[in-house]
Structures are given as C-alpha cells and as structure tokens.
Amino acid sequence: MPSRFTIPVPADFNLPRDACSYGYFLLFPNNWDPAESVFTRILDLKDGPATLRITQAKGAGAALRVDSGRTLSGVDRNTARDQITRMFRLDEDKAHADRFHGLDPRFKKSGRFRLMRSPTLFEDVIKTVTSCNVTWGSTILMNRRLCECFGRSGAFPTPQKLARTAPALLRGRCSVGYRDTRIVELAMLFSGKKVVTGIKKKELAPVDAAWLEDPATPDDQVFEALLELPGIGPYAAANIMQLLGRYSRLPLDTESVRHGKMVLGFRGSSAQIMKRVHKHFAPMEDQAFRSYWFELWTFYEAKHGPAWTWQRDSTGKMFTAAQLSK
DNA sequence: GGTAGACCTGGACGC
DNA sequence: GCGTCCAGGTCTACC
Numbered sequence: 001m002p003s004r005f006t007i008p009v010p011a012d013f014n015l016p017r018d019a020c021s022y023g024y025f026l027l028f029p030n031n032w033d034p035a036e037s038v039f040t041r042i043l044d045l046k047d048g049p050a051t052l053r054i055t056q057a058k059g060a061g062a063a064l065r066v067d068s069g070r071t072l073s074g075v076d077r078n079t080a081r082d083q084i085t086r087m088f089r090l091d092e093d094k095a096h097a098d099r100f101h102g103l104d105p106r107f108k109k110s111g112r113f114r115l116m117r118s119p120t121l122f123e124d125v126i127k128t129v130t131s132c133n134v135t136w137g138s139t140i141l142m143n144r145r146l147c148e149c150f151g152r153s154g155a156f157p158t159p160q161k162l163a164r165t166a167p168a169l170l171r172g173r174c175s176v177g178y179r180d181t182r183i184v185e186l187a188m189l190f191s192g193k194k195v196v197t198g199i200k201k202k203e204l205a206p207v208d209a210a211w212l213e214d215p216a217t218p219d220d221q222v223f224e225a226l227l228e229l230p231g232i233g234p235y236a237a238a239n240i241m242q243l244l245g246r247y248s249r250l251p252l253d254t255e256s257v258r259h260g261k262m263v264l265g266f267r268g269s270s271a272q273i274m275k276r277v278h279k280h281f282a283p284m285e286d287q288a289f290r291s292y293w294f295e296l297w298t299f300y301e302a303k304h305g306p307a308w309t310w311q312r313d314s315t316g317k318m319f320t321a322a323q324l325s326k
Numbered sequence: 327g328g329t330a331g332a333c334c335t336g337g338a339c340g341c
Numbered sequence: 342g343c344g345t346c347c348a349g350g351t352c353t354a355c356c
Binding site for chain 1: 348
C-alpha cells in the first residue's frame with residue numbers, strides 16, 4: 001500500500017533550486033525529473049527499500065510531500081524524514097543564509113546557499129571517491145552500477161554490503177578500477193571494523209561518523225581524520241568537509257584551474273592558478289566554498305540553462321574541465 | 327617538502 | 342574495428 005507524509009521546510013526552501021544545487025543530484029539513486037519537478041530517491045530502510053517521490057507542489061516554503069511506493073512503519077518514516085532533511089540541508093536556516101549572503105551578496109537575490117548532499121555520510125564519501133581522477137560520465141556510470149549491482153532494489157549499497165564484497169567483483173561489475181580496494185576498505189571502516197589498510201599501510205580505527213558530523217569537532221581535526229582514510233587526499237577531504245557543512249576549505253581540482261583561467265582571468269601554471277583561486281576566495285572566510293561553488297554553478301547554468309532543467313543522461317554528462325573549456 | 331610516475335577507465339581520434 | 346592518446350586525484354618512491 002502506498003503511503004504519504006509531509007516534511008515542513010524553512011520558509012525560503014525551494015525544491016528545484018535547492019535539490020539541483022550540487023552535482024550529486026545527477027548521481028544514482030537520485031533522480032530529478034525536470035518536466036514534473038519531482039525528486040525520486042530509493043532509500044534502504046529497516047523494513048526494506050522504498051522508492052520515495054518528493055514534491056513541493058505549492059512552491060517555495062511549502063512542506064515537502066513524500067509519496068512512498070509501499071507502506072512505511074513509524075521507524076522507517078522517521079528515518080526517511082531524517083535522511084531527506086540531511087540530503088536537502090533543511091536544518092540550515094536563515095542564520096546560515098544571512099552569514100553567507102553577508103559575505104557574498106551576489107547570491108542574496110537568488111537565495112542560493114544550500115548545497116544538496118547524500119542521505120548519509122558514507123554515501124557522500126563513496127560518491128567523492130568515485131568522482132576522483134575520472135571524468136563525470138564515468139562517475140555517473142560507477143554510481144549507477146553500484147546501485148544496480150550491490151544496492152537493494154536500486155538503493156545505494158550499505159557499508160555492510162560493500163564491506164563483504166570482493167574488490168575484484170566490485171571492479172568487474174562497477175568499473176571502479178583501482179578504487180576497488182579503497183571502496184571496500186572505506187565500507188569496512190564505516191561498518192565499525194578496524195582495517196589494516198593496504199592502501200595507506202597502517203591500522204585504522206572505525207570511522208566515528210557522529211564525531212565527524214558534530215559541529216563542535218574542530219575543522220582541522222575533521223580534515224586530518226579524513227586524510228587518514230584510504231582513497232582520500234586533499235581534494236577529496238576538502239570536498240567531504242563541505243558535504244559535512246564546513247565551508248572554509250576549497251576542494252581545488254582541474255575544474256578549479258579552468259575556472260581560474262576562464263572566469264577569473266588568472267594566468268600561470270596549474271599550481272600557481274590554484275594558489276590564486278585560494279587567495280581569491282580567502283576573504284569569504286568560513287563561507288569560501290559556497291562562494292566558489294555558486295560562482296562555478298552560475299557559469300554552468302549560463303552554458304546549459306538552470307540546473308533544474310538538466311537531464312542526467314545528456315546535460316549531466318557535460319561537466320568536465322575539458323568539455324567546459326570548449 | 328617537492329616531484330615523477332603508476333594506477334584504471336571511457337571516450338575521442340586516426341587509420 | 343583496432344590501436345593510441347588523454348583526462349582525472351591519490352599514493353608511493355625518490356631526491
């Protein structure tokens with residue numbers, strides 16, 4: 001039996017704008033339907049996977065309506081509500097907006113400040129690993145296959161499932177290449193296991209997700225802890241920081257170099273341009289990433305139209321530095 | 327501390 | 342259809 005519930009949102013929350021605010025909205029098992037303005041997401045809940053259809057029929061500020069393909073227990077409904085809240089950052093209120101817009105008023109009119117993320121930290125970490133050293137089209141493919149091959153009914157696979165998976169099988173089915181062992185080791189760490197990692201050649205304690213998510217934990221300690229994880233270098237760690245709601249660091253990559261050259265007019269080697277991009281956004285203090293990201297996003301939208309009109313299988317594959325430089 | 331090269335895959339390109 | 346080259350961060354070895 002289908003079921004329906006609602007989730008209240010902050011007065012400024014706008015589903016098309018805020019759901020389509022970061023590239024992960026294009027990755028499985030997320031699906032945005034531009035024609036209907038419907039965000040569909042499969043969540044692996046206690047009683048099994050559920051396909052959730054999320055809409056905001058009455059516009060910005062109106063409660064989200066969530067339709068499930070099956071009846072949800074009270075426990076599953078609460079878990080779904082928590083995960084959707086995390087995904088759309090519904091806990092970031094006017095104070096967050098005011099802080100960002102005070103430092104960078106360019107985005108006050110559009111109201112942008114929220115960045116879409118995953119329902120769980122584990123999924124954010126794996127999505128980040130699958131976005132490293134690979135073109136965006138391959139990132140889409142890896143996430144699709146992870147869900148199809150190892151997730152229940154197309155949901156994102158759990159840490160427990162991936163922790164039990166042989167790296168070679170992961171590589172063979174999901175085209176993750178050398179990331180295979182890194183993903184399995186990360187899954188073990190998120191499953192509460194100690195890991196003697198072959199990647200970084202040391203014994204690692206299980207990931208304490210609550211400690212990483214706790215705003216009271218200092219940024220520097222979170223960053224250092226992330227760098228310890230297999231497959232996580234400076235770029236990935238900085239990206240996970242913003243996914244954790246810590247916006248002072250910039251995950252700079254080849255795309256940042258392209259942006260530095262094309263939009264900011266910087267010249268020099270890649271390393272020099274990255275240093276200049278860092279310096280350029282330093283005045284944005286604890287909001288540096290938001291300022292950087294929405295500047296990038298504005299460039300993308302100027303090329304391809306508003307993000308809520310993008311199609312995963314066409315527009316969504318255009319986003320690589322090489323493509324955008326053309 | 328800085329740097330070169332290996333790690334993989336998909337896609338573009340030339341023949 | 343096949344071979345070659347390239348894009349894309351992390352990690353290790355070496356200086």
